Amino acid sequence: KHFAKLYCAFTVKTKPLFSLILSNMPLITRDLLRKRAEHNEGMISTLEEISLHQEELESINEVLGMTCRKLKILYLQNNIISKMENLFHMKDLVYLNLALNNVTKIEGLHNCEFLGKLDLTVNFIDLDELKDSIDHLQSRTNLHDLYMMGNPSEHNWPNFKHYVIAKLPQLQNLDGTEITRSMQIQARQKLPALEIELEKLASAVRTEKRAKAIITEQAKPAPSVTTYANGVTIEDVDEEAEGSNDQSQEMTDNTPETRVRIYQELAQQKKEKEDRANVNAPKKRNYEKEQEESIKAIRDKEAEEAGDIKQKNEGGWEFYWDEETRPGMVVLEVRVQKFLDSSLIDVDVHPTYVSMVIKSKVLRLRLPAEVKVSESKCQRAKVNGALLIIMPKLDSKANAISIRGDQRAAQRAATTSGGAAGGATAAGPARTIASSQQRAGAVNASASSAAQPQRTVLKPKKLSLQEQMMQEALQSAGVDTPSASGTETRSNSLLDASIGAASRVGVNVSNIVPR
Structure with missing residues (x-):
């Protein structure tokens, strides 16, 4: 009735320094943000509102803050986030919803100066962290709505609302209740006594938590562990005993650890369901990796063929040259898709040609004039997403469209006049021969007509x-x-x-x- 639980550990003198723990809990990624940004056409850099609820998230990583800096409304309810972090980039944040999480302390809102509404319903902010949490919110002068119902501090202390109202005079609503002027006056009058009472309650809570931690550690059975020389550790676990303990506990405590275990099971079930659904699904292409490989192969080939550059348009892109709108510059406009990610476009400008790799396809064109590579720049149009490559000419008047047009017109005129002068002399005898032949043909036609008898054909006349x-x-x-x-x-x-x-x-x- 036993089974072996295997994991790897790096050990020094039989003491583990780091353990590799495999977790199936999801993380905040750019793909998840794009999936949740469908209302903004998948554009995450300009996103102002996003909902990441019920995603079994354990933390707020730096991807969210670094990518979505213009967020104003952020929904993170019904996850297992334990710490408020990586929010310092969100200066425009107005509403933050962290209800039904594992938050134990309010922090990380130093740069959220426009925060007006904070929802922390049913979290784990206890009396030992209440003072620091409320002090952190004092500098948020725009905070008008605060929700903390269901936290241990709100549930276990009857004077919770008076303390919060006295410490945060900018509040207008607390847990959905409007704060009146009389409530603020009464709370400020009670504040000195409330601070003394809170200090005693916080000390008692800290003592209770330490005692619980000691009891839990002592009640934990010591597993049978065998460590080998290669660092592999085998731990024997009694599966029957664990199963009986789980069955005997019909009711579970509402603690952060319990919620983490429940959400881990949900995440595991969700992942297994997705894996079963993706067995027969088509393989997802990694466009960024394909783009990198294509760029490397194309650039290496161009370096080998430096003296023989051939024009190419594999993607069939529409492109237009413009040398008149901006005098002294060559402007190349390429009509790419409006929603094509700019990371899938690579532009390489050379003095005599420009080479682009757009979604792993090559567009290579010779330039009408030699350009300055170091001063060239690329832009994307916001209206239609077109790619603009602006390249200053080495000689501002070299090979302009008007100059080329004048040159071609002069060449055509010279060709026409030269052909007319030479053709007059050469065609003289030919025209003489042709005229004599025509006269001879006319004489023959007259003779044949004279030899035939004349007949008069009367046509019926229409009556008046x-x-x-x-x-x-x-x-x-x-x-x-x-x-x-x-x-x-x-x-x-x-x-x-x-x-x-x-x-x-x-x-x-x-x-x-x-x-």
């Missing part, structure tokens, strides 16, 4: 309105009319004949005017 009316009148009278086709002469004869025929049969033609 008067002729149509006359034809309809004759048809109604039963008079035969000739065909309406023929020449102008035949049309006139038709009209005269029709009028005469119509007169003989008694048709009124007075309203028809002959053409």
Whole structure:
């Protein structure tokens, strides 16, 4: 019923100096901050509010303070943070929520000069640390709301509120209760007696904690430990005894140690669940590592091919040259994605070309003029995220766009005039031959047309309105009319004949005017 618990230790004369303890508790990382900064489009440098609750965090590491310096609202409730630290970079912090943690003392708020609301509900600030904690908040002149309900100091001392109100005159609300003027006057009157009472209670609490620590240390069974020469230590633990003890304790004490053990179990279960979910998940790419490897390989290859630089655009990026907006400079604008992290862009400017590695892909371009490398600079546009590379020319007027345009126009003009002069002499005989050939062809065409008999093709003439009316009148009278086709002469004869025929049969033609 025993099992061996194995861990490594570095020992000097059988006394361990450092033990390697494996912990599955999560830490505050840049990936976690980006995940929680979705409301700010994943931008963590400009983040003003973030929620890191229920993340089983044991501490506030330096990543949060160094990365998110513009934070105004920070939620850290329902973790197991035991110390308020690494908050000195957050000068703009207005609201800090550390409810349901393991904080035992208020500290680390020296630079949070704009702090207006502090929530420390259900923590472990006891009477032995109350005086130092409240003294630390006296310099926070903008602090108006304070929540300390559920702390041992608030639960075990009836005069807790009077003491806090007297020591912090800037407070307007304490544990959700508005502080009135009369409450402040009464608290200040009781303050001398409250300080004496607090000193006695704090001393008693310190004595009680020391006694509990001694009893706990003596009650702990001495494990059977075997240390080998290579530094490996084997500890025998009675699993059955531990299991029986755990089962017998149905109720657990509300102590920092108990909460740490509970949250460690929760973190272990959470990690196992994530591991099972990630078994079949696609492998996550490390873009930063890929970028570093690509930069090194590309720069080494460019160093080898220093005399033969070839232009390349592997990513298909849109780019534009500008030499007119800023006279004497070459400005290269590359349209990269707006939300592309700048750490994935590497720019290397040379006197005659510029080489960029953007997300492991190369963009290499020859410059229109030689530039000053030491004075070149890069910028990112805030609107669309475009990359601007500003490079001063070695010669401010060298190879400008207008100069190149004038040169190309002069070259085209010289080519056109030279070609016209040379072509006139060379094309003279050709044009003469072509003219004689055309005349010969015309003579042959005339001869062939004269040999053929002439035929006249009469096209039917379209009748006018008067002729149509006359034809309809004759048809109604039963008079035969000739065909309406023929020449102008035949049309006139038709009209005269029709009028005469119509007169003989008694048709009124007075309203028809002959053409």
